[in-house]
Amino acid sequence: MLKEFVKTPLAGVVVGALVCGFLTAGPSLAVSNGTAPVVENNIDWSAAEASAAATAEREQTASEAFLALTSSTDATALPVMLFGVEAGLSIPAFVSQGSAYAAFYAEDGIQLSISGSKAVVQAPDSLTLYREPTAFENIGDGADYSLQRFGASYTLRITCYQPTEDTRCTQPDYLTELAGTLFVVEGQANEK
Numbered sequence: 001m002l003k004e005f006v007k008t009p010l011a012g013v014v015v016g017a018l019v020c021g022f023l024t025a026g027p028s029l030a031v032s033n034g035t036a037p038v039v040e041n042n043i044d045w046s047a048a049e050a051s052a053a054a055t056a057e058r059e060q061t062a063s064e065a066f067l068a069l070t071s072s073t074d075a076t077a078l079p080v081m082l083f084g085v086e087a088g089l090s091i092p093a094f095v096s097q098g099s100a101y102a103a104f105y106a107e108d109g110i111q112l113s114i115s116g117s118k119a120v121v122q123a124p125d126s127l128t129l130y131r132e133p134t135a136f137e138n139i140g141d142g143a144d145y146s147l148q149r150f151g152a153s154y155t156l157r158i159t160c161y162q163p164t165e166d167t168r169c170t171q172p173d174y175l176t177e178l179a180g181t182l183f184v185v186e187g188q189a190n191e192k
Helices: 002-007 009-025 045-055 060-067 173-179
Strands: 037-040 094-098 101-108 112-118 120-121 136-138 142-149 152-160
Touching: 142 173, 152 173
Parallel strands: none
Antiparallel strands: 037 120, 094 101, 101 112, 112 152, 136 142, 142 152
16 A cells, blocks of 8 residues: 555655655754855765665665665665664655655554755854754654764654654654664665
8 A cells, every 4th residue: 555655646745745844853943144054964875885784684675675666766865774674664655855865654553754864054153052952852743863874864753643642652762762773775875
């Protein structure tokens, strides 16, 4: 069913919204002059390739299934990380926007995504941070878990159908465990 969803125009809209949400998620920022330049980080491709090689055998099935998706062959200028077989998830919908991507999983009672970007906002001296960022952050109907690897930023996002009752959204344990399954997709660990 997810494979059919991936082929629909709605899939592009959903995953595109996830990427936009990822790029705008995070601590509230304010810039006094209204501009903050966005720059792209350098990616440590040798570390990404080493990571992919270390998990290649264990994640071979997941890598092959992902690479069979037409959209997974789009050029992505950062290492594509997905949830590993230990997570027990389906094959994700995927969209690449060059320096960013999003992978979307629809599961029982939840929606999950992982977004990656190598673009960062350069904070001028006038930038004010209104609250301190943390790895796990409750976002009302779910939660985000943020990390950096290989020079890129990644956000795991979960949305729960029952966000105040489902501990996968209210406690950091589930996303922390999912983060432990992340792997670099074999064949996606080099700049295209």
